[in-house]
Amino acid sequence: MFKLISGKAIAQKRQENLRLEVENLNANGVTPSLRVVLVGNSGPSEIYVRNKARRAKELGLDFNLIRFDETVSEKELIEFIDSLNHDKTVDAILVQLPLPQHINEEKVVQTVSPNKDVDGFSPINFGYLWQNNPNIIPSTAGGIMTLLEESDITTTAKHVVIVGRSNIVGRPLGALMLNSDATVTMAHSKTKDLKSITKQADILISAVGKAHFITADMVKKGATVIDVGMNRDENDRLVGDVDFDDVSSVAGAMTPVPGGVGPMTILTLMEQTIEIAKKRV
Numbered sequence: 001m002f003k004l005i006s007g008k009a010i011a012q013k014r015q016e017n018l019r020l021e022v023e024n025l026n027a028n029g030v031t032p033s034l035r036v037v038l039v040g041n042s043g044p045s046e047i048y049v050r051n052k053a054r055r056a057k058e059l060g061l062d063f064n065l066i067r068f069d070e071t072v073s074e075k076e077l078i079e080f081i082d083s084l085n086h087d088k089t090v091d092a093i094l095v096q097l098p099l100p101q102h103i104n105e106e107k108v109v110q111t112v113s114p115n116k117d118v119d120g121f122s123p124i125n126f127g128y129l130w131q132n133n134p135n136i137i138p139s140t141a142g143g144i145m146t147l148l149e150e151s152d153i154t155t156t157a158k159h160v161v162i163v164g165r166s167n168i169v170g171r172p173l174g175a176l177m178l179n180s181d182a183t184v185t186m187a188h189s190k191t192k193d194l195k196s197i198t199k200q201a202d203i204l205i206s207a208v209g210k211a212h213f214i215t216a217d218m219v220k221k222g223a224t225v226i227d228v229g230m231n232r233d234e235n236d237r238l239v240g241d242v243d244f245d246d247v248s249s250v251a252g253a254m255t256p257v258p259g260g261v262g263p264m265t266i267l268t269l270m271e272q273t274i275e276i277a278k279k280r281v
């Protein structure tokens, strides 16, 4: 039987528990605080940041969006992030990606203090994750693990195929899956005969950024398919990487876009902000 995995519903359910955790922290004089740094005004980033702000406000977090013009220098941005690192009222810092071309993303990400790096992108937190000793983990990857857990889809001994090797999704998800006893294959743009690999997946995850990229002939019957893509199709509709109508005829379970991985990314970000703030109690 086919199962639609609703990230929206799972995030909603878990949010209630988070609200109680925030109340508990408030009773101890702590309000978790999150600072999001946004450079420029790209349409998608504006939407993602707005969604983050809405969730944070619903939970009663101390949320602040700090905007910089597209032309900000790398030096100015780094100095500002460093000031947040030293600000005792700030628990968590997130720099919305991507950044404009003239700014070295790696340098900026490395500036965020590992203790406040709510995205889990700093080399220290990445290292902990790959040593199977995770501290703060990247939100999309963490959100996917929660989605599977909440849907009673186990990973032990499963063949997980991840298409896409970005630092934001593919690589950290590879580590999390390995840490949870899956057999992991990482596929990417240079992979040969992708279809023969994706067809072996018990759990197939696509984080490629191309509409209609995964079709039914690439999926094993009954497989779980997780769609991380956020693309616009020819009619300017928001779609994932997976051709939903086609693939739902063979998959056992699937996430939709919108309403799948996206809301879980935001929920995980809130969960981790709260976890960091707990260290102040």
Ligand SMILES: Nc1nc2c(c(=O)[nH]1)N[C@@H](CN(C=O)c1ccc(C(=O)N[C@@H](CCC(=O)O)C(=O)O)cc1)CN2
Pocket (backbone or CB within 6 Å): 047, 048, 049, 051, 094, 095, 096, 097, 098, 119, 139, 140, 168, 230, 238, 257, 258, 259, 260, 261, 262, 263, 265, 266
């Ligand atoms: N610093 C970071 N930058 C980026 C990350 C990240 O984890 N940290 N990930 C992506 C974008 N992303 C998070 O910021 C993100 C993507 C999608 C959604 C979301 O809510 N999607 C909705 C649909 C939204 C829409 O209408 O377009 C859904 O899927 O239902 C939230 C966050 C890149 N940058």
